[in-house]
């Protein structure tokens with residue numbers, strides 16, 4: 001069956017991000033990660049699915065360094081940037097241009113800043129929008145601006161926590177296509193880990209894994225994970 005094979009690691013490939021038996025409990029005693037091990041071997045669009053409360057968002061906080069593991073080890077050679085469902089939670093400035101300026105690395109000269117902003121806006125298909133007040137943007141445009149901010153910041157690991165949950169199907173597709181493009185380009189490819197509950201998104205990924213009870217399964221093809229989840233949903237009636 002096409003697309004039903006596990007995603008193979010190339011022999012000898014070292015991983016960009018890896019977790020080794022990571023445990024984490026919240027102060028109230030809830031165990032969110034339970035000896036969680038997994039790794040991302042190469043740039044690409046990697047998707048994570050799992051039921052509510054299975055530990056996905058906690059995992060992102062651990063990878064980004066906002067939380068520390070109780071035990072186990074996280075190794076990451078990439079610079080992470082988090083993106084959430086609602087772009088209003090991360091766009092801070094009044095205009096697109098000023099928000100992007102805030103994301104830029106401080107070392108850049110004025111000319112480099114202008115070039116970087118122009119380049120990231122083009123990458124997310126918002127070329128002519130720099131001077132617009134943020135409140136005039138649609139939800140899909142705001143999410144693309146948040147993505148431009150992450151790209152402007154030199155991040156090469158995007159942690160996307162249900163980034164399309166609030167978008168309509170057309171905007172959802174645009175965001176997916178942009179991500180697919182930046183993750184598969186030959187120069188400076190991005191690694192993206194994308195949490196989703198929308199099964200149709202799985203067909204765009206390079207590999208998908210299922211998270212349950214604080215643990216992550218192996219990378220499989222998106223189509224295989226989609227079929228397994230549909231089967232499970234059917235059984236539950």
Ligand SMILES: Nc1ncnc2c1ncn2[C@@H]1O[C@H](COP(=O)(O)OP(=O)(O)OP(=O)(O)O)[C@@H](O)[C@H]1O
Nearest residue numbers: 026028030032050051052053054055056057058059
């Ligand atoms: N700040 C917190 N304090 C206490 N417990 C928390 C906190 N945040 C999350 N948890 C708990 O940790 C567990 C994992 O939550 P998490 O948010 O990581 O799940 P999730 O897979 O992202 O779920 P969802 O699909 O609903 O977003 C849940 O039992 C949740 O209630």
Ligand SMILES: [Mg+2]
Nearest residue numbers: 056057058161
């Ligand atoms: Mg979550």
